[in-house]
Amino acid sequence: MKLEKFIQSVVDMPQSVLQEMCGYFKKVNLPKGTQILEQGQTCKKLYFIEKGLARSYYYNEKGKDVTVWFFSDNNLMVSVESFFQQKPSLYQMELLENSITYEISYDNLQKLFDRYHCVERFGRRVSIDLLTDLVDKLNAIQFQTAKERYAFLIDKYPDIAYRAPLGHIASYLGITQETLSRIRSEI
Amino acid sequence: MKLEKFIQSVVDMPQSVLQEMCGYFKKVNLPKGTQILEQGQTCKKLYFIEKGLARSYYYNEKGKDVTVWFFSDNNLMVSVESFFQQKPSLYQMELLENSITYEISYDNLQKLFDRYHCVERFGRRVSIDLLTDLVDKLNAIQFQTAKERYAFLIDKYPDIAYRAPLGHIASYLGITQETLSRIRSEI
DNA sequence: CTAATTTTTTGATATAGGTCAAAAGATTTA
DNA sequence: TAAATCTTTTGACCTATATCAAAAAATTAG
Numbered sequence: 207m208k209l210e211k212f213i214q215s216v217v218d219m220p221q222s223v224l225q226e227m228c229g230y231f232k233k234v235n236l237p238k239g240t241q242i243l244e245q246g247q248t249c250k251k252l253y254f255i256e257k258g259l260a261r262s263y264y265y266n267e268k269g270k271d272v273t274v275w276f277f278s279d280n281n282l283m284v285s286v287e288s289f290f291q292q293k294p295s296l297y298q299m300e301l302l303e304n305s306i307t308y309e310i311s312y313d314n315l316q317k318l319f320d321r322y323h324c325v326e327r328f329g330r331r332v333s334i335d336l337l338t339d340l341v342d343k344l345n346a347i348q349f350q351t352a353k354e355r356y357a358f359l360i361d362k363y364p365d366i367a368y369r370a371p372l373g374h375i376a377s378y379l380g381i382t383q384e385t386l387s388r389i390r391s392e393i
Numbered sequence: 394m395k396l397e398k399f400i401q402s403v404v405d406m407p408q409s410v411l412q413e414m415c416g417y418f419k420k421v422n423l424p425k426g427t428q429i430l431e432q433g434q435t436c437k438k439l440y441f442i443e444k445g446l447a448r449s450y451y452y453n454e455k456g457k458d459v460t461v462w463f464f465s466d467n468n469l470m471v472s473v474e475s476f477f478q479q480k481p482s483l484y485q486m487e488l489l490e491n492s493i494t495y496e497i498s499y500d501n502l503q504k505l506f507d508r509y510h511c512v513e514r515f516g517r518r519v520s521i522d523l524l525t526d527l528v529d530k531l532n533a534i535q536f537q538t539a540k541e542r543y544a545f546l547i548d549k550y551p552d553i554a555y556r557a558p559l560g561h562i563a564s565y566l567g568i569t570q571e572t573l574s575r576i577r578s579e580i
Numbered sequence: 581c582t583a584a585t586t587t588t589t590t591g592a593t594a595t596a597g598g599t600c601a602a603a604a605g606a607t608t609t610a
Numbered sequence: 611t612a613a614a615t616c617t618t619t620t621g622a623c624c625t626a627t628a629t630c631a632a633a634a635a636a637t638t639a640g
Contacts, residue, residue, distance in 0.1 A: 274528070287524070291525070323513055329517045333521050334520050337527065338473070349453055349459055349564075372587070372589095381628090568597075569597075571600095583639085584637105585639085586638085588636080595627090595629095599624075600624100603619080609613085610611105
């Protein structure tokens with residue numbers, strides 16, 4: 207099972223805890239287009255995506271739809287601040303493909319955090335990994351041209367580059383879709 | 394003691410653990426200009442800044458000095474990925490003011506993580522807080538004009554806006570110093 | 581299979597903010 | 611306190627990318 211492997215790749219834990227933890231995750235197949243979370247709602251569940259694609263996004267002041275993050279195979283999907291601080295989310299989340307996911311509720315995960323030091327460590331490590339990815343993206347965006355940003359995406363997340371719609375990728379990279387379309391046609 | 398208060402604001406822990414934890418932190422007064430970490434070095438220490446200002450930065454391909462993050466009073470200062478994953482840092486860190494700091498070594502913090510579930514939780518919470526700040530900054534930079542980015546800084550980190558040199562602030566916001574200078578003169 | 585809708589491409593034009601250069605102001609050093 | 615160094619400001623000019631508009635292509639729905 208991929209979820210088991212994922213957890214073990216992050217932290218080494220006793221087989222019994224691993225089994226208990228996996229037991230709290232419930233397998234759910236969700237169709238493309240499913241809205242996982244609405245703006246203003248508190249994120250109650252954390253998902254592991256076994257196979258699929260999703261994104262978090264929001265509408266800015268001008269009403270433009272801006273993609274914040276993509277989630278794909280073998281990764282966790284969650285609105286971090288909303289879930290961990292149990293406060294209303296600034297972002298929405300939706301599935302871009304039919305997906306096989308495993309979900310765990312906040313309360314159940316909290317129980318596991320309380321009960322097992324190693325699960326708490328899992329949480330810490332996962333957060334730090336996310337943080338690292340985020341710093342990478344920030345640097346890519348902060349001082350690079352549109353072309354370089356797209357190169358960064360292809361290099362780091364090649365699957366997303368060809369699975370996600372162009373408009374979503376463009377806003378994720380902080381450029382317009384017209385510009386991204388022109389960059390693609392150049393290559 | 395400010396460090397104690399900071400820890401307690403993040404996680405509630407038994408007085409005994411709090412005391413032991415604080416005991417591992419060593420008070421160090423460091424002068425302005427101190428290089429805390431060089432590019433390529435592995436970050437061995439995590440700092441709590443009681444009073445002072447620092448930044449992390451790197452030189453990009455064009456040799457331009459780019460500020461990644463500021464650290465100031467009552468916050469932790471660390472090169473996150475380098476410290477927690479004990480790998481060479483992409484960034485340098487330096488003090489921008491004479492500072493009062495408390496340092497703890499990676500090994501000692503690791504000991505505390507191993508020994509106390511609540512310290513592990515402290516680590517998780519701190520990471521998530523950082524993550525939240527980072528997401529905020531990313532959004533500010535991704536789709537806002539130079540003026541709006543500066544407004545974001547003033548709103549969110551007013552102390553930095555007037556304590557850090559203009560050039561560092563500009564690169565932190567992903568704009569040139571000339572542009573920031575013009576924005577300031579408009580206000 | 582066709583119509584309706586959504587996504588992507590292409591073209592023309594405008595502009596925010598970059599680059600380069602040099603002056604003015606501040607801070608540090610001896 | 612003068613010289614040296616570093617930081618900020620100002621000006622002129624230029625370019626990458628945004629915006630607006632409309633056609634073309636792809637996808638979805640009836």
